[in-house]
Amino acid sequence: MSTTTESQIPLTPKQIESFGEELDAIRQRVLADRGESDANYIRKVIRAQRGLEVAGRGLLWAGVFPPAWIAGTAALSLSKILDNMEIGHNVMHGQYDWMNDPALSGKQFEWDNACPADQWRHSHNYMHHTHTNIVGKDRDIGYGVLRMSEDQQWRPYYLGNPVYATLLAMFFQYGVALHDLEVERLTSGEAKLADKRKLISGIWKKVRRQTLKDYVIFPALSGPFFLFPLAGNATANLVRNVWSFTIIFCGHFPEGTHEFTEEETENESRGEWYYRQLLGSANLSGSRPFHILSGNLSFQIEHHLFPDLPANRYAEISTEVREICERYGIPYNVGPLGKQFGSVVKKICRLALPDRKRPVDQLPVAEQSGEKERLPVAA
C-alpha cells in the first residue's frame, strides 16, 4: 500500500455494501441505455482514425516535401493514438460487444501496436483489471522493470529507475508486447522459457508484421525517398508510445493512489472490489478532445469501476461517481495532466533511491513478485 494514506477501509461492512449497490445501479442504468448514439460515436472515431491514417500515409509518401512530412507525421501520430486508445483499448475490453458487429467484437479486434491483441486481453483485461494495484499480482505496477511502489523492495538496480522509465516511454509498444511474457520471472528462474514458446511466437509474428508495414513496405513505396516515410513512421510510433505511457502512468501512479497486498484483498466483496479500484486509480481533467485522445482513460476511475461500459459514457457518470465518493468520504483523485504526471515523475525518481524512513537491512529479502511482506506504513 501507499505511503501516504492508510488503506484500511474506513467504512462499515454495511456502508461498503450500499456503496457497491449504488455503483451497480449506475452500471445497470448505462447498460440498459446503450444504443445507437454509442454505436454512432465509436464509428465516427473509427472513421476519423481511418481518414487520418490514409491521409498520413499519403502525405508521408510525398514526405520529401517538408510540409507534407510534418502534416503526414502529425496525422499518422493522431491515427495511431486513436487506434490504440479510444478504439483498440476500449473495443478489446468488450465495450461494444453488445452491438454484435464482428468488426467491433472485443475478441476479434486487432490493433496497430506491437502487442498481439490476444495477449493484451489477458495481461490487461484480466490480470490488470481484476488485480488492480495488488503488488505481486498486477504487473502494470512497474511493468516488471520499474519500482513504482514502496512495497517493491529496493535494490541497487532501481537507481536506474528514471532511465528505465524514459526508455519504457519511448519503446512503450514493445514493453506492452513483452508484458504477458513476464521477462523478469524468466530471468529470476520462476518461469520457464519452454512454457512461453506460444507467446513468443505470437509476439514475433505481430512485431514482424508491424515492422514490415511501417519500416519496409510503406518506405519502399516512396522509392529513393524511402527515408522520409521511414522517419515519419518512426516518429509517429514514438509520439504514440510516449503519449500512451504518459496517460497510462497517470492512471495509477500519481501521489495519493494506493497499492494493496494480496492478504488485504482476499475474499473481497463486490463493494470492496469497487473500493480498491477507486483508491488505485486517478483521473485527469481536461477538454473533450483531450479525453478522446486519452481513450477516455482520463476517466481512469470510472474505467476501472466499469471497464466494459462504452468509454464515451465515462464523462457523464463521473459526476455521479464523484458525488457518491464525497458522500462516503472516499478520496477521488483528479488533477490536470501536468500536475498528475509531475507527481508520477517525482515518484519514479524518489523510488530510485532506498526508502529513507526505514532501514533497508531490517527488511526481508522478498524481491520477487508474490511478495507477501506487509511493509510498515510511513506517516
Next chain:
Amino acid sequence: MSSTATVAAPSRRRGAPARRLFDAIAGPHGLDRYLEQINPTFVIGECRAEVIAVEHGSEDSVTLTLRANRAWEGIRAGQFVQVAVEIDGVRRSRCYSPASPEGSGRDLEITVKRHSDGLVSNFLVDQARPGMVLGLSQADGDFHLPDVRPDSILLIGGGSGITPLMAILRTLCAERHPGKIALIQYAPDPGRAIYREELERLAAGNPNFTLTRSYTRAPGVGELDGHFSPTHLPQADPCFTAAETFACGPPALLDAVRGTWTNGLEQRLHVENFVPPSLLPLGEPGTGSIRFAGSDLEVENSGASILEQAEQAGVPAQSGCRMGICHTCTCRKLSGSVKNLLTGEVSATSEEEIQLCVSAPLSDLVIDL
C-alpha cells in the same frame, strides 16, 4: 427459414498475391475496414447487400429487392440467407428465403412479413428504403430444387413460407419446365396472400401449372377452405403421391403435411421449418441441454453458469475474472436463450456474443466452443 441452420457462412477470402500485399499494407484491420469507409458494399471479404427496391405488396408485408456485393456466390432456388440489420446500435440477423429465381445474378428478392412483436420484421416493413445497406450471409440450406428437375412437382406453402416455393416456381417457369407443377397456397384471406397477382398471371400463362388457394378466414373465396387437410390434395394434384413435394410454412402446417406423407412417401417430401425467433421457448433454469458445437459435446443443463458447465464437461473454455468484467470467456451463442446473471438481460435471438461466466441457460443451447 430453417430454425436449425443459423450459423453464418464464414467470410471467404480469396488468396490472390495482390490481395495479400494489400492486406499487409492494410493490416491489422484489413482492406475491408478501409473500403467500407468509401461505401459499405465495397467490402470484398464479406457479403453485404444494398436495398434497391421496396414494394409494400400485401398488408403487413414488404418485398425488398437486394443487390448483393461481389462477394456473393449465388443461390439455388429454395435456399435461405441471413439478413442482418442494425437496430438501435445492435446488429440482428434473421433468416429469409429469397423468392427470386435462379440466375438472377446478384439480385435477391425477399419478402418480410410483420410479426406483432418481431423486432426485425417491424423494422424492415416500416423502415426499409432504397439505398439502405444490409448484412448478408451466403446462401445455405438443403431445401432447394434438385439439379435434375423432377417431372412432377407439388408445392405447399403457408403464410410467408411461400417465398422459397416462389423461387422454385419462378425458376421452373423461366426454364419453360415441361413437367407438371401444382401449388397450394394457404393464407388467411386474399389480401394477405403474398404474390397473389403474380401467381394468377403465372397460372394463366403456363398450362402445366395449377394454382389452388385455401383461405383460412375467408370461406368460399378460394378454391379450397380452411387449414391443410389430406382431402385438399386430390383436388390440387390428383397424382400427388408421385410428385416431388416441397412444403414450407408454420409448424402446424408442416406437422400436418408430415403426417400425410408416410409409408415410404417421406422420401418425396422436402420440408423447410419456419419458426420466428421470438417464439423460441423460454425454459426454466435447470432444464434442457447445452451443446458445445466445436467440441461436439452435449451436457444436461445443471443450472450453473455456462462457463462452469463447460469446464465440468472438459470443454477448453478460456476464462479470466469470473465476475463478468474482463470478457475473456466471451463466446458466440449459436442458438437458444440465456440470462445474464449480472444484468438480468435475456438474450433470446440466436447468434449473439455472451459472457459465459455470468450467463445461465434458459433453454436448450448451442455454444460455439
